[in-house]
Amino acid sequence: MAPESHRSKEAKPGAVGSIQGSAAGPARNPKPATRNWYLTGRKVAYYQGCSLEGLASEYDLSTRAVCETLGINLVEIPDWSCCGSTPAQSLDPLLSGALAGRNLAIAEGMGLELVMTPCPGCLGSLKGAIELHENAETRQSFLEVLGMPFEGRVRAISVLQLFYEALEAGLFRERVVNPLKEKVIVPYYGCLLTRPPGFAQFDDPENPVSMDRILEAIGATVPDFPYKTECCGATYGVTRNRIVTELTGRILDMALRVGAQAVAVACPLCQQNLDLRQEQVNRHWKRTFNLPVVYLPQLIGLALGISPDRLGLDKLMVNADFLLEPAAPDASEVSS
Amino acid sequence: MEPIHILEIQKTCDTEFIREVEAASGQQVRKCYQCGNCSATCGFTRFYDYPVNQIMRLVQLGQRDIVLGSRSVWLCAACQGCTTRCPCNIDVAGVMEALRVMSRQTETVSEQDVKLFYDEFLRSVRAFGRVFEAGLLPVYGLLSRKPFTDLDLAPGLLRKGKLTFFPHRIGKHREVAAIFERFEKLRRSKASEGGKTDGP
Numbered sequence: 001m002a003p004e005s006h007r008s009k010e011a012k013p014g015a016v017g018s019i020q021g022s023a024a025g026p027a028r029n030p031k032p033a034t035r036n037w038y039l040t041g042r043k044v045a046y047y048q049g050c051s052l053e054g055l056a057s058e059y060d061l062s063t064r065a066v067c068e069t070l071g072i073n074l075v076e077i078p079d080w081s082c083c084g085s086t087p088a089q090s091l092d093p094l095l096s097g098a099l100a101g102r103n104l105a106i107a108e109g110m111g112l113e114l115v116m117t118p119c120p121g122c123l124g125s126l127k128g129a130i131e132l133h134e135n136a137e138t139r140q141s142f143l144e145v146l147g148m149p150f151e152g153r154v155r156a157i158s159v160l161q162l163f164y165e166a167l168e169a170g171l172f173r174e175r176v177v178n179p180l181k182e183k184v185i186v187p188y189y190g191c192l193l194t195r196p197p198g199f200a201q202f203d204d205p206e207n208p209v210s211m212d213r214i215l216e217a218i219g220a221t222v223p224d225f226p227y228k229t230e231c232c233g234a235t236y237g238v239t240r241n242r243i244v245t246e247l248t249g250r251i252l253d254m255a256l257r258v259g260a261q262a263v264a265v266a267c268p269l270c271q272q273n274l275d276l277r278q279e280q281v282n283r284h285w286k287r288t289f290n291l292p293v294v295y296l297p298q299l300i301g302l303a304l305g306i307s308p309d310r311l312g313l314d315k316l317m318v319n320a321d322f323l324l325e326p327a328a329p330d331a332s333e334v335s336s
Numbered sequence: 337m338e339p340i341h342i343l344e345i346q347k348t349c350d351t352e353f354i355r356e357v358e359a360a361s362g363q364q365v366r367k368c369y370q371c372g373n374c375s376a377t378c379g380f381t382r383f384y385d386y387p388v389n390q391i392m393r394l395v396q397l398g399q400r401d402i403v404l405g406s407r408s409v410w411l412c413a414a415c416q417g418c419t420t421r422c423p424c425n426i427d428v429a430g431v432m433e434a435l436r437v438m439s440r441q442t443e444t445v446s447e448q449d450v451k452l453f454y455d456e457f458l459r460s461v462r463a464f465g466r467v468f469e470a471g472l473l474p475v476y477g478l479l480s481r482k483p484f485t486d487l488d489l490a491p492g493l494l495r496k497g498k499l500t501f502f503p504h505r506i507g508k509h510r511e512v513a514a515i516f517e518r519f520e521k522l523r524r525s526k527a528s529e530g531g532k533t534d535g536p
Contacts, residue, residue: 050466050467050469051469053466053504054469054470054498054500055469055493055498057498079465079506079507079508080466080506081461081465081466081506081508081509081511081512082461082465082466082467082512084458084461085457085467086414086454087453087454087455087457087458088458088461089414089433090433090436090437090440090451090454091437091440091454091458092437092519092523093433093437094519094522095515095516095519098515098518098519099461099512099515102511102512102515141522144518144522145515145518145519145522146515147511147514147515147518148511191413191414191415191416191417192415192416195415195416195417195419195420196416196419196420196427196429197420199416205420206420229417230379231379231380231413231415231417233379233413234413234414234415235413235453236411236413236450237486238453238473238476238485238486239447239449239450239453239476239480240383240411240447240449240450241486242383243380243383243411243413246382247379276489276492276493277489279488279492280488280489314496315496315497315498317492317496
């Protein structure tokens with residue numbers, strides 16, 4: 001059986017997504033603040049995915065801690081299962097959709113309308129499942145393989161989108177008690193958070209700014225980062241390690257060139273490639289990057305005054321303790 | 337990589353292949369006019385045997401064997417850069433995905449290690465309901481005859497308490513296995529009907 005097309009490039013009207021961008025230019029004026037229902041304490045299904053159970057446990061810890069502080073009510077999908085990730089997609093989009101769809105069906109069965117996932121790979125699979133269900137030509141096979149009742153009433157968004165909308169709705173205001181002053185942090189979005197635009201339906205595919213805005217809001221200094229959407233090498237770390245060390249080395253090198261002290265990420269695979277594999281990158285490039293790669297919710301959590309333990313800051317391979325150092329007193333304050 | 341003999345291309349043009357790729361991907365590959373945006377975007381060109389714009393051209397020329405046996409098809413990371421920048425609105429990454437699936441079916445997968453890793457990943461999902469990262473690597477290492485794969489990462493992971501030695505099996509793992517079974521059954525029945533897709 002050949003695969004079925006399940007993706008469209010064109011954005012659909014009425015989609016979840018708040019930054020109106022286009023390939024013609026970056027989004028400068030995101031839509032005015034509105035408070036989405038899911039920011040008001042109603043339940044949001046939480047699908048953390050397999051990585052967050054293992055190598056990215058700090059991403060899970062920090063996401064939960066920040067949501068709790070912001071009053072976002074996450075409910076873990078009970079007995080959730082793997083979305084199949086890239087391997088299922090390479091076998092057949094239908095299998096990928098059904099594996100991811102099981103989690104959507106459980107959430108829908110609980111009466112939940114929105115699934116949030118911190119993993120862009122999982123997000124892609126969840127959205128693939130929704131598209132297979134929406135497409136009249138593929139719906140029947142999808143439901144047949146899924147084998148569970150599913151009406152397609154749930155949607156899926158990334159943790160980045162959730163936090164961005166929380167920022168837009170003013171949830172960060174007054175809660176930032178420990179701004180990351182004088183910390184120079186570059187946002188690294190990677191591939192799937194904003195691409196392809198019709199699929200992601202969030203932010204600008206060429207020059208996304210949502211993470212930039214969040215980092216600015218928590219007090220960090222955010223230089224322009226030209227490689228913010230370059231690919232890190234994805235799953236080839238295991239099978240074709242040189243691909244990852246080459247591509248990741250370029251990203252780390254550019255981050256240093258723009259003066260970064262740390263890289264902010266919102267993807268467990270990007271983080272693994274940039275942080276866990278940084279020693280491999282060092283060996284390949286004969287460099288010593290020593291650049292911390294920190295999950296976005298860990299940075300937000302620090303700014304919100306959550307203790308580093310609850311954010312799993314010590315779980316990162318490259319030490320990021322510089323984030324805990326207080327900023328030097330402002331020169332103007334000293335003179336006055 | 338086999339050299340392409342330009343004069344032979346008409347003889348080896350398989351128009352059925354063009355139709356199959358378009359049906360499987362839902363994309364009109366014929367619209368590609370070789371601007372090269374996809375290859376300019378692609379971070380993987382240096383690892384490919386044919387840059388992605390050449391893959392698109394080879395599909396237009398009906399070169400089944402070259403395309404489905406190419407390394408490019410299996411080294412594409414589906415980063416979606418090409419799809420985002422294609423001025424003809426072709427979902428190029430979607431075409432590459434369809435070609436990966438087709439090369440599995442014709443058993444012409446060029447990068448056997450990548451396929452092996454994916455297969456072991458799915459085996460883990462089927463058995464436990466979730467992927468067991470720490471168990472996946474040693475199995476892959478043994479089967480690919482590269483037992484030292486990522487062994488250098490183990491001490492650090494152990495220090496950070498990130499290595500788990502036992503898989504977490506979800507409660508209803510049989511539901512996940514049943515999805516695999518229903519998928520295989522559907523695929524078998526479609527294959528015996530002779531029909532290729534329920535798409536266009």
